[in-house]
Amino acid sequence: MNRIGVFVCHCGTNIAATVDVHRVAETLGKEPSVVIAKDYQYMCSEAGQNMIKDAIREYGLTGLVVCSCSPRMHEATFRKAAASAGLNPYLVEIANIREQDSWIHKDIEEATEKAVILGRTAIAKVQLNTPLTAGESPVTKRALVIGGGIAGIQTALDIAEAGFEVDIVEKQPTIGGKMAQIDKTFPTLDCAACILTPKMVDCAQNDKITIYSYSEVAAVSGFVGNFSVKIKRKARFVDETKCTGCGLCTEKCPQKKVPNEFNLGLDNRRAIYIPFAQAVPKVATIDPDYCNMLKNGKCGVCAKVCGAQAIDYKAQDTYVEQQYGAIVVATGFNPINIDAYDEYAYSQSQNVVTSLELERLMNAAGPNGGTLLRPSDKKHPKTIVFVQCVGSRCDDSRGKGYCSKICCMYTAKHAMLIREKYPDTNVYVFYIDVRTPGKNFDEFYRRAVEQYNVHYVKGQVGKVVPKSDGNLIVYGSDLIEGKRLVIDADMVVLAAAIEPDKSARSIATMLTASMDTNDFFTEAHPKLRPVESPTAGIFLSGVCQGPKDIPETVAQATACAGKVIGLLVKDKLTCNPCVAHSDELMCNGCSSCEKVCPYGAITYEEKGFRQPDRTTKMRRVAIVNEAVCQGCGACTVACPSGAMDLKGFANKQIMAEVDAICL
Amino acid sequence: MADKEQIIRISGVNPLKCMKCGKCTATCPNYDEMEYHPHQFVYMVEHGEIDKLMASESVYKCLTCFACVERCPRGVEPAKLIEAIRTEAVRRQGCNRLKADDIPARIDDDMPGQALMMATRKYTR
Amino acid sequence: MSVNNEFRPKIVAFCCNWCSYAGADLAGTNRLQYPADVKIIRVPCSCRVNPMFILRAFQRGADGVILCGCHPGDCHYTSGNYFARRRMTLLFSMLDYLGIEKERTRVEWVSAAEGAKFAATMNDFVDTVTKLGPNRRLEDLRCKN
Numbered sequence: 049m050n051r052i053g054v055f056v057c058h059c060g061t062n063i064a065a066t067v068d069v070h071r072v073a074e075t076l077g078k079e080p081s082v083v084i085a086k087d088y089q090y091m092c093s094e095a096g097q098n099m100i101k102d103a104i105r106e107y108g109l110t111g112l113v114v115c116s117c118s119p120r121m122h123e124a125t126f127r128k129a130a131a132s133a134g135l136n137p138y139l140v141e142i143a144n145i146r147e148q149d150s151w152i153h154k155d156i157e158e159a160t161e162k163a164v165i166l167g168r169t170a171i172a173k174v175q176l177n178t179p180l181t182a183g184e185s186p187v188t189k190r191a192l193v194i195g196g197g198i199a200g201i202q203t204a205l206d207i208a209e210a211g212f213e214v215d216i217v218e219k220q221p222t223i224g225g226k227m228a229q230i231d232k233t234f235p236t237l238d239c240a241a242c243i244l245t246p247k248m249v250d251c252a253q254n255d256k257i258t259i260y261s262y263s264e265v266a267a268v269s270g271f272v273g274n275f276s277v278k279i280k281r282k283a284r285f286v287d288e289t290k291c292t293g294c295g296l297c298t299e300k301c302p303q304k305k306v307p308n309e310f311n312l313g314l315d316n317r318r319a320i321y322i323p324f325a326q327a328v329p330k331v332a333t334i335d336p337d338y339c340n341m342l343k344n345g346k347c348g349v350c351a352k353v354c355g356a357q358a359i360d361y362k363a364q365d366t367y368v369e370q371q372y373g374a375i376v377v378a379t380g381f382n383p384i385n386i387d388a389y390d391e392y393a394y395s396q397s398q399n400v401v402t403s404l405e406l407e408r409l410m411n412a413a414g415p416n417g418g419t420l421l422r423p424s425d426k427k428h429p430k431t432i433v434f435v436q437c438v439g440s441r442c443d444d445s446r447g448k449g450y451c452s453k454i455c456c457m458y459t460a461k462h463a464m465l466i467r468e469k470y471p472d473t474n475v476y477v478f479y480i481d482v483r484t485p486g487k488n489f490d491e492f493y494r495r496a497v498e499q500y501n502v503h504y505v506k507g508q509v510g511k512v513v514p515k516s517d518g519n520l521i522v523y524g525s526d527l528i529e530g531k532r533l534v535i536d537a538d539m540v541v542l543a544a545a546i547e548p549d550k551s552a553r554s555i556a557t558m559l560t561a562s563m564d565t566n567d568f569f570t571e572a573h574p575k576l577r578p579v580e581s582p583t584a585g586i587f588l589s590g591v592c593q594g595p596k597d598i599p600e601t602v603a604q605a606t607a608c609a610g611k612v613i614g615l616l617v618k619d620k621l622t623c624n625p626c627v628a629h630s631d632e633l634m635c636n637g638c639s640s641c642e643k644v645c646p647y648g649a650i651t652y653e654e655k656g657f658r659q660p661d662r663t664t665k666m667r668r669v670a671i672v673n674e675a676v677c678q679g680c681g682a683c684t685v686a687c688p689s690g691a692m693d694l695k696g697f698a699n700k701q702i703m704a705e706v707d708a709i710c711l
Numbered sequence: 712m713a714d715k716e717q718i719i720r721i722s723g724v725n726p727l728k729c730m731k732c733g734k735c736t737a738t739c740p741n742y743d744e745m746e747y748h749p750h751q752f753v754y755m756v757e758h759g760e761i762d763k764l765m766a767s768e769s770v771y772k773c774l775t776c777f778a779c780v781e782r783c784p785r786g787v788e789p790a791k792l793i794e795a796i797r798t799e800a801v802r803r804q805g806c807n808r809l810k811a812d813d814i815p816a817r818i819d820d821d822m823p824g825q826a827l828m829m830a831t832r833k834y835t836r
Numbered sequence: 837m838s839v840n841n842e843f844r845p846k847i848v849a850f851c852c853n854w855c856s857y858a859g860a861d862l863a864g865t866n867r868l869q870y871p872a873d874v875k876i877i878r879v880p881c882s883c884r885v886n887p888m889f890i891l892r893a894f895q896r897g898a899d900g901v902i903l904c905g906c907h908p909g910d911c912h913y914t915s916g917n918y919f920a921r922r923r924m925t926l927l928f929s930m931l932d933y934l935g936i937e938k939e940r941t942r943v944e945w946v947s948a949a950e951g952a953k954f955a956a957t958m959n960d961f962v963d964t965v966t967k968l969g970p971n972r973r974l975e976d977l978r979c980k981n
Contacts, residue, residue, distance in 0.1 A: 049743055052845065063940070118857075118861045118864075119855070120853075120861060144861075146860070146864065147860065147861040147863075147864030148860055148876055148892065149864075149872075150865055151864040151865070151867055152863060152867065152868065152869050152870060152955070153869065153872050155872075159872065160870045162872040162875070169875070169877070227852050230906075249895055340898055364960050383965065391738065417963060434944035437732065437784070441730060441784060441785075442784040442785070443728075443784070443786050444784065444786055447784060461850075480730060480731070480732040480733075494884060506733075506735075507732070507733035507736075507737060508732040508733045508734035508737050509734070509737055510735070510736070510737030510738025510778070510782060511737070511738050523737055523738065523927070524737045525733040525734075525736040525737035525748070525750070526733075527731065527733040527736070527750065532736070532737065532742045532743075551921060556760050556910070557910070560910070560911060560912050560913070561909070562854070562855065562906070562912075562948050562949070562959075563949075564947070564949040565947075565949065565950070570947075570948055570949055582854060582858070582912075582948060583854075583912060626880065643917055644915075646914040646915050646916070647911050648758050654888060678913060679880050680880055680881040680883055680912075680916045681879070681880055681881055681883060681884030681916075681921050682881070682883040682884070682913070682915075682916050684884065684886065685883060685884065685885070685886045685887070685919070687920075693885065694880070697879060697880055697884060697886070699886060700895065701745070702877065702879065702884075702889055703889065703892055704885075705846070705877050705886070705887055706848060706877065706892050706893045706896060706898075707892070707896055709846070709848055709875040709877070709893075709898075710846055710848065710893055710896035710897050710898050711898075
């Protein structure tokens, strides 16, 4: 005979305001096999937990039902409390009467009635619960970081610091990411390269870190502690181990007309190239789309000039398979394509640029060697108009609904740098709101206004019309003065919204990590678990989780490393005991379950069974590997004989829940 | 007394969606002719100042070119709001703003045919 | 149920633990209302839902059953929702043949970030089922206590 205890939580007024908790406890107390039913203000508090523990000991409970918040919130808490009082933790069930009852209903009568039904359902289930013991699985002490931008670099360095092996997979020929393209950083105006490149070199020199540049993740299998990842190393046509990075080939290559993606196509590079001077690894890469030798077999100049004989035109993509305990996603961002905003004339005039392009135009290593010249005729621009929120805070199909967060600050930075270097330039910034929450951020923006006399205009630009001389007529509104501004500008800079890198979606699918509708990775909890994905063993670093500036990205990257280290120091992980189990006596070895198992956890065995006539008959039966099974339950439905069942979510238990709801 | 809810119902526009960026006004080709500009229409409807708008010539100066609708980042559709106020004004007068006989005198030689069609739609019921 | 005896349907919602149950929680966190007629059963994955459970629900007098899982491609267990989709397509057309209208059964993908979608889906589903009226087709009076 079961002895079940029911505890109803008020959650302050969160539950008690809409659910008559006394009545719920009283009604549930009359259910068969319920020996104690109580309500209390905060069940999750120490006093509440003690109440549960005392009841378990006093009444010798065989099952526990807590009517409270979502099991995703406090199931673990109550299981732990039960375990400490000697009750198997898997004999605890939660009835979710907060998120799925009190918070969504207003009518007290209705909400109370529902709470009783939910409580009764949990009681029906817990009657059939069985004690379960969690197994253990080993942890591979190695981490994978996907993405080699500042987020990935910082996470890798911090994990390596703790003594664990880390691999960085970067799809570009060099690590460094977006930060390497940026000229100066706000709010201190130190040069991005000066603070980033030492970290890149640290990565290369750290013997715990392996950099797989020009590589992509091809396949992921396994689970927390035991991921198996296939990494595709794209053919670089240059032997990384031989290339010294002298750069001679990149000077001699006759194919000069390749748009330089590092400078966002503002100038050209050769078909064999090193993205930038401080690239890590500093190794040349041949672009197969442009190389004459690879395309039609005529050239071979780079092979001739290479003293190290590193060029290999016959190189193929190779694959590396590696085991990892944890995977960090640091896939970063890109500015959105703003071609759809034809009112800003981005695709019609070279003098309309995005902010990232402006970074390159102002960078000493950029196409103009650091002198700000407008692209069309290489003249000094005298009037520059900045347009904020291009594609951000936009609820149409052209843009993004969110605030990209970094644009206000980098625009203030650009405006300030331009006024500092070229005081004869007129700088206008059209803004909707200036958002500068951050340490020393608002002071920075005020400096742009007060000290550098940047014209901040509250309003938006409606239209940019290119003229034949390369200038642009900008129609904007000044909402405060209530007039329209028509500005003859030399250049227009658009603060394009940022979006997650396009590769993130396929990586999320491989990792079975969830994403939101904007393709940002979802965190396990928006406030309390911000660097973990809901999928165990997957961690999030940088903009792949949401728009961030550099200081925030680095802070999150380090936090993420902390979480990874916390996982990797463990020798064993407790497995989920809610796994599939096959009843040998019912199994007929048909293999239906094996076909649907995504983890290959089911194998078959010939086993002898004693027959009534005292002979032994050999029969093929399914065996579930409990360490590999993740407990999805696909096999339980596929099984035609009903032999396969899932512990913790057994057929009988769910049936009992259905019955209780439909009563 | 013009009812704010009435205008919102006719137009199907939610003025609360406006984030006050002013792009509609910046983009308005008839800016100089208008007393109240598109963003003011949205703002004033939100604050229930319909009568002022209805009395203004701006209601008829709007070209209904939909540039503000096209470029609004929040999908507020100011032109629909202006159209609604115009409809309400014409209804209130109980008749068309112009008589058919008035039109020839007002025709401008430079006026494109399309504008004439637009005007017919705008000034008649 | 209700005092004035208006019809309130019994709806059973199966939600996978990783996406839809979390989506339902998010609907709660955001205080998005949907009718109390919906009762949620938590399952690890949409593929855990045995057609037997759905038949049982209808037998027991449920008026509608909805199954919510992760979006295709986002299943926590890689492929579970594909199995669910196939099984339910078959089951629902069979149920339709038996006289349980297709509108009484539904599969919907709700991610952990789609609290609003969860609430909207439930509102719509309850609305649809309420219009259809009570299910008497499979209800087995012997199952009633």
